[in-house]
Amino acid sequence: MKISCSKSSLMNGINIVSKAVSSKSAMTNLQCILIESSLSEIKLIANDIEIGIETIIEGNISEAGKIAIDAKMINDIVRRLPESEILIETNSKNQAHIKCERSEFYIPFTSGEDFNYLPEVSKDKSISLSQLTLRDVIQKTIFSISDQENTKIMTGELFEVNGNELKVISLDGHRISIRKVTLKESYDNMKVIVPGKVLNEITKIINGGAEDNIDLFITDKHILFEFNNTKVVSRLLEGEFYKIDQMITNDYETKFSVNKKEFMSCIDRASLFIKESDKKPIIMNIENSGIYMKIDSSFGSMNEEIEINKEGKDIKIGFNPKFLMDALRVIDDENVDIYMINPKSPCYIRDKDNTYIYLILPVSIAA
């Protein structure tokens, strides 16, 4: 193999596929990047079984071939090279010779014969949306997936397509996050559970905006994300997702609107008195036109009042402040509407069109 490419193009490609390099495994191929060059294109591939990524980089090909090379080593070398042309050439000693200006490196490679290529994914079923929208919808729901491997389904997110509507849902036993987006076209109905780890990596790799599209191809077993010159493939999580519609209600006894920033600052101050050694909910008294927040702990006490616009009954209710903060943080609206039923039922933070719904279970408090 003998190829050359610019530093920026190689570095960019390495950064993308490195998201599918295993940091732990001792099986060497899982820690490697495969550089595969035909006579027409240079492809970088990495695959740690959970997630597989390939990307095509621009460059000149003098001699086709393929090599598997330690991902960390090539990353470390290329990152330190000047912004210039990089030559990669194999020699008869099973070394890759990397040359850039006056720097020359020789590092070992393997033939990549037993390298795991990405599985073939049929392109029958697909949806298309902007990279910006996909990243946004993931970032605004991913925080409430579960990290408990024993409830495998909860470690992923439900992607549900109905006509031209995409709904993304995550839940962890204490809360549910739902985001809806309208697609430009209508598609066949689909319902798949995508591993959270893959979605996290996807948000780091896609850097396009509202004008740059990404295609999602879906089969029974796999999801393929295709964008720019890059493919990301992941297995889907198997099983039936929770029946969310049955958990959600539009009924409420108390509804109020509150300034999001003020509410967050107040919760943040109250959280100060919640420590590992003295874990308590924050208690809100929602009365008339105010939330009266009060916390008492062995470290001290705090109380504060926030103005709200309220309809319906007064209520006294307790929450884990983290769950409220996680949801409020990803809402872009200046004011949020919050709906409550009673101190034992979930509360809902949602907008009028239900483009977002954050359901949070309260913590029981002494009456």
Next chain:
Amino acid sequence: MKISCSKSSLMNGINIVSKAVSSKSAMTNLQCILIESSLSEIKLIANDIEIGIETIIEGNISEAGKIAIDAKMINDIVRRLPESEILIETNSKNQAHIKCERSEFYIPFTSGEDFNYLPEVSKDKSISLSQLTLRDVIQKTIFSISDQENTKIMTGELFEVNGNELKVISLDGHRISIRKVTLKESYDNMKVIVPGKVLNEITKIINGGAEDNIDLFITDKHILFEFNNTKVVSRLLEGEFYKIDQMITNDYETKFSVNKKEFMSCIDRASLFIKESDKKPIIMNIENSGIYMKIDSSFGSMNEEIEINKEGKDIKIGFNPKFLMDALRVIDDENVDIYMINPKSPCYIRDKDNTYIYLILPVSIAA
């Protein structure tokens, strides 16, 4: 006590004195800030015995008094308050009542009766320089103090005043860093060893520029830094400092000038092949008009050539790359002059006027 002040003024004061709050100690006063208010000024004090800091903040005093309050707690609270006026008032339950807009906190305090005030430091001997210069001279030498507590003197820096010259020196057994600055006035000769920890904190607290002065008052036992409304006091390290002049020579057999940025990039690339499990020096062949750098390890090999301007003999010499990088990083010149004698003698990076001298011991290499 009953005082009020702006959030920014209180936050700034807390940030300054917090540098002298012990994070480890279980003795409560060392983890506290003393807020002491006379009828004319509000003073914050912290003292962890190694370093003591007091600063005066602006505010309104309704009732004089003093309280010792947990430093982390008051820091956490004030940081989360809105940019507004903060009221602090003690009540009869030994609680400090902190109020800002609609937020109210109650946290316990102690009387501060046994609080360690800063020691009195006589102001007979002093020097004055700009805050910018002091910060600069510390940051450009502090990296080569030793972290070995058994050679206590090496954990500090020598501050030596001769007439209008201040020389700051640190060393750790492998290298020596020397910076000289010219003071605006002449002073009595002085020679003291200041603990590195204190100097590190000083660089974080002083934020003034070339126009803002700082005064250093020196006694047999202590050094007092006085600037803006703040005093920092530290004990000096006791003992005789090394006779640096006897270790330094102007003789050389090889002298070369090299572009600093290119030299650093090349060392950085070579360092890639030096890992904990296979520690090797980088070897430089300085011949004719180039440095030929070469490194061979079990992970691969690298070689590179850099152009230089050389006088004198060719030499082959090995270095720990970290020591070269640490020195080069803090030199502002585009090109640096490097002087060598033989592969076993120290090399010197210095400018023509000796405003900086970085001495680095080579690592012995197989001939």
